[in-house]
């Protein structure tokens with residue numbers, strides 16, 4: 001295995017002005033090119049975990065961090081966020097609030113300007129990056145006149161222009177309709193599979209995570225309580241229930257059918273196709 005691109009070693013973090021740590025004794029390694037989903041209830045520490053990777057915690061927000069977060073070999077507590085943004089791009093749930101410019105091109109240019117990228121290079125990078133997120137030719141469009149899904153892809157383009165190795169999306173589709181959601185997830189999967197980008201998605205859409213993620217991390221009250229493949233994690237239906245977390249519909253259905261008909265001992269189907277074929281077999285056997 002190659003060196004991890006992200007590694008947390010016994011990280012505990014407490015926000016300034018609070019007593020309880022938001023993250024407790026986190027140890028975690030993420031390999032380059034992994035697609036990792038982070039699940040957890042409100043307040044579990046998901047966003048804080050993401051902010052540790054882009055260095056906003058602790059360099060901008062202060063507070064107390066013990067342990068070490070290394071990203072691309074750099075200790076995040078020693079580098080300014082501006083420096084980390086060349087390595088890590090992070091987008092949030094409300095794309096509209098992330099738009100501040102008059103045109104899509106200017107939106108993408110903003111980070112590049114701040115990083116001192118020469119004008120000639122920017123003229124090359126902007127159309128290329130818009131193309132990458134499926135917004136080719138949108139240079140002069142007003143960000144506020146785009147659909148939610150397009151806005152979110154533009155927000156992603158703005159961070160991708162910096163050529164980060166890691167993309168963190170914090171509930172990127174919670175304000176989008178099903179089509180917008182699909183656009184964003186398809187694009188993230190493409191960046192991951194075709195460009196080898198490391199992707200971390202904080203998400204409640206467990207169906208999507210079951211389909212795309214290589215690994216699922218479950219946070220509860222600031223601690224990692226589960227860490228494994230989607231198959232491993234979503235098979236633990238009872239434990240997820242106890243944590244009040246949703247499981248994919250297929251896994252929930254499989255639990256009911258499984259106990260009734262003695263199916264799926266251990267590994268339950270976590271996506272639709274295997275659930276459907278098992279039900280078909282069951283129906284076939286009954287009708288035979």
Ligand SMILES: Nc1ncnc2c1ncn2[C@@H]1O[C@H](COP(=O)(O)OP(=O)(O)OP(=O)(O)O)[C@@H](O)[C@H]1O
Pocket residue numbers: 015016018022040041042043044045046047048049
């Ligand atoms: N800026 C802040 N100052 C003080 N405490 C904070 C700050 N941001 C978050 N917290 C606290 O840290 C804990 C973890 O919050 P965090 O936002 O990381 O959770 P989350 O899992 O992202 O939740 P959500 O699903 O609601 O987005 C919570 O107890 C929260 O109140």
Ligand SMILES: [Mg+2]
Pocket residue numbers: 046047048170
């Ligand atoms: Mg959050």
